[in-house]
Amino acid sequence: MEKVRTRFAPSPTGFMHIGNLRTCLYAYLFAKKHNGTFVLRIEDTDRERYVDGAVDVIYRTLQTAGITHDEGPDKDGGYGPYIQSERKDIYMRYARELVERGGAYYCFCTKERLASLGDGSGVHKYDKHCLSLSPQEVKAKLDAGEPFVIRQNVPTEGVSEYDDMVFGHIAVPNADMEDNILIKSDGMPTYNFANVVDDHLMAINYVIRGMEYLSSTPKYNLLYDAFGWERPHYMHLPPIMKDAQRKLSKRYGDTNFEDFLAKGYLPEAIVNYIALLGWSPKDNREKMSMHELVELFDVDGISKSPSIFDEAKMKWLNGEYIKCMTPREFADRAKPFLDASAVAGKFDYLKVAKLLIPRVEIFSEIADKVEFLRGFGKYDPAMFEHKKMKITLPLALEVLTQCAEVLPSVDEWTDENLKAVLGEIAQKDGRKSGQIFLPLRLALTGAATTPGGATEMAELLGKEESLRRLDFSIGLLKEALA
RNA sequence: GGCUCUGUGGUCAAGCGGUUAAGACUCAGCCCUCUCACGGCUGCUACCCGGGUUCGAAUCCCGGCAGAGUCACCA
Numbered sequence: 001m002e003k004v005r006t007r008f009a010p011s012p013t014g015f016m017h018i019g020n021l022r023t024c025l026y027a028y029l030f031a032k033k034h035n036g037t038f039v040l041r042i043e044d045t046d047r048e049r050y051v052d053g054a055v056d057v058i059y060r061t062l063q064t065a066g067i068t069h070d071e072g073p074d075k076d077g078g079y080g081p082y083i084q085s086e087r088k089d090i091y092m093r094y095a096r097e098l099v100e101r102g103g104a105y106y107c108f109c110t111k112e113r114l115a116s117l118g119d120g121s122g123v124h125k126y127d128k129h130c131l132s133l134s135p136q137e138v139k140a141k142l143d144a145g146e147p148f149v150i151r152q153n154v155p156t157e158g159v160s161e162y163d164d165m166v167f168g169h170i171a172v173p174n175a176d177m178e179d180n181i182l183i184k185s186d187g188m189p190t191y192n193f194a195n196v197v198d199d200h201l202m203a204i205n206y207v208i209r210g211m212e213y214l215s216s217t218p219k220y221n222l223l224y225d226a227f228g229w230e231r232p233h234y235m236h237l238p239p240i241m242k243d244a245q246r247k248l249s250k251r252y253g254d255t256n257f258e259d260f261l262a263k264g265y266l267p268e269a270i271v272n273y274i275a276l277l278g279w280s281p282k283d284n285r286e287k288m289s290m291h292e293l294v295e296l297f298d299v300d301g302i303s304k305s306p307s308i309f310d311e312a313k314m315k316w317l318n319g320e321y322i323k324c325m326t327p328r329e330f331a332d333r334a335k336p337f338l339d340a341s342a343v344a345g346k347f348d349y350l351k352v353a354k355l356l357i358p359r360v361e362i363f364s365e366i367a368d369k370v371e372f373l374r375g376f377g378k379y380d381p382a383m384f385e386h387k388k389m390k391i392t393l394p395l396a397l398e399v400l401t402q403c404a405e406v407l408p409s410v411d412e413w414t415d416e417n418l419k420a421v422l423g424e425i426a427q428k429d430g431r432k433s434g435q436i437f438l439p440l441r442l443a444l445t446g447a448a449t450t451p452g453g454a455t456e457m458a459e460l461l462g463k464e465e466s467l468r469r470l471d472f473s474i475g476l477l478k479e480a481l482a
Numbered sequence: 483g484g485c486u487c488u489g490u491g492g493u494c495a496a497g498c499g500g501u502u503a504a505g506a507c508u509c510a511g512c513c514c515u516c517u518c519a520c521g522g523c524u525g526c527u528a529c530c531c532g533g534g535u536u537c538g539a540a541u542c543c544c545g546g547c548a549g550a551g552u553c554a555c556c557a
Contacts (some may be wrong), residue, residue, distance in 0.1 A: 009557090010557095124553095125553080167486090167488090170487080171486090173484095175483070175485095176553075177553085178486090178553070178554095181555050183555090184555040185555060188554070190554085190557085192557090194557095195557085211550090211551065212551055212552070213552090214486065214487065214551070215553085216553090219513095236487095238487090238550085241550085242551070244549070244550090245550085247550080276494070277494075278494095280494085280496075282505080284496060286494095303494095303495080304489095305550090306550060306551095307493085307494065308493060308494080310492095310493045310508085312507060313494065313507045314507095315507090316508085323520080352497085355519095357520090358520040359519045359520080371507095386517095395493080434514095434516045434517095435516090436516080437516030437517095438516045440516080442517085442534080445517095447517085447519050449518045450517065450518065452514055452517090452519085453518090
């Protein structure tokens with residue numbers, strides 16, 4: 001196999017959505033899998049769509065996603081420039097060469113004439129009107145400064161075909177293809193042309209992109225052929241859908257990488273999940289690091305049908321990543337979310353992290369989970385009643401009073417130690433452990449559900465605060481029973 | 483509408499002529515359990531339809547149907 005060179009060629013529109021990122025990921029994985037080169041090229045030939053700062057978004061996204069390009073605008077590999085707007089003269093030069101080779105021709109038709117081409121059937125197709133212009137006529141118009149475009153000269157008969165690495169053999173009748181514009185009247189190339197010229201000049205031999213190009217690829221091949229260039233291999237990818245009808249796109253929101261980051265998703269989990277949308281490894285493994293993805297990536301595993309983006313599954317995967325974190329890692333990476341929650345400045349993040357790791361799938365769930373820690377005050381004592389555990393209010397009071405007697409003498413205020421001490425008490429009195437832990441947890445938190453049990457809550461709150469709350473709750477119970 | 487492609491549970495997705503049609507997410511139930519989670523177990527639900535080919539078809543062929551893509555001086 002020749003040295004593999006793939007590329008990702010986004011247009012700087014301001015954000016990178018999941019579908020683009022996956023295309024980028026596959027191009028990267030394929031290159032790395034084969035010890036090849038992954039090139040980043042910026043396709044900014046459409047100045048009307050250009051957005052300031054958009055290129056930075058691309059760099060930032062690749063970096064946090066863990067995708068590193070070997071060549072690009074910021075990493076010259078000898079095939080630059082890597083920004084299309086800086087290659088303008090190259091395209092014009094090649095377009096003229098193509099005209100000489102008969103693969104293209106000048107067209108001076110006005111927009112009005114083009115619009116009148118309708119021919120009733122509804123679909124218009126350019127009628128090759130300017131192809132019949134003589135060289136002298138063309139020269140005269142050019143000299144007169146008439147605006148022009150350059151069009152590809154597609155044969156009217158025959159069939160163009162190629163083999164796609166995922167979709168197999170593709171054959172399209174030439175008559176169905178139009179003489180598309182290669183050079184626009186502003187002198188800039190269209191995607192159709194710039195892409196082919198750049199891919200060739202940058203020695204890209206594996207073109208990996210969305211399947212929206214599947215049926216126009218024969219047209220690009222015609223260009224390669226007209227120049228006498230070797231055609232690249234093609235790998236077209238099925239789209240990622242929002243639902244069965246709609247493709248994922250920025251129009252529906254929440255589909256770009258940075259939005260998910262803001263919601264508390266881990267970049268490695270997002271990358272892992274999108275790798276799985278449209279591809280699966282031989283052993284059907286699901287949780288994979290970038291390194292493993294590179295190792296396992298294989299064209300055979302790419303699916304031909306569109307896949308629907310399922311955030312529930314991505315969330316689950318994200319949770320799997322969180323479960324593997326140490327409290328230290330969790331505290332560091334979730335810091336912005338912890339800072340914005342009820343535990344900010346009041347509790348030890350490491351202790352909170354330990355409780356949250358198995359209970360949170362994405363960081364944005366943190367706030368709700370710890371909200372009960374915001375304050376502690378009057379609550380409904382009826383919560384102490386528990387039929388299944390046979391806990392009545394008087395029993396709760398009795399147990400809590402007992403706790404209040406024993407606990408102050410506990411020096412090592414840790415989850416484990418407290419558990420041992422309280423367990424002993426329960427056993428001594430012949431009670432189920434729940435009959436003591438349950439009331440205590442309620443007494444310490446005043447919350448029906450908490451991320452952890454009585455002893456974990458006690459450790460988190462600390463001895464002083466725990467005893468204060470216990471005292472308060474005993475008072476509350478006494479009042480209720482009076 | 484023409485052309486191109488696709489069609490396995492609600493979702494992702496194994497399967498490549500012979501399987502009790504994997505697995506994961508979701509959902510439901512059970513166990514564990516001091517609430518909530520984690521974990522463990524069980525369950526529900528699928529080969530788009532119709533014809534062929536074949537001893538045998540989810541797998542191959544044809545035709546329907548459904549969905550997607552494309553038909554720009556957007557990429």
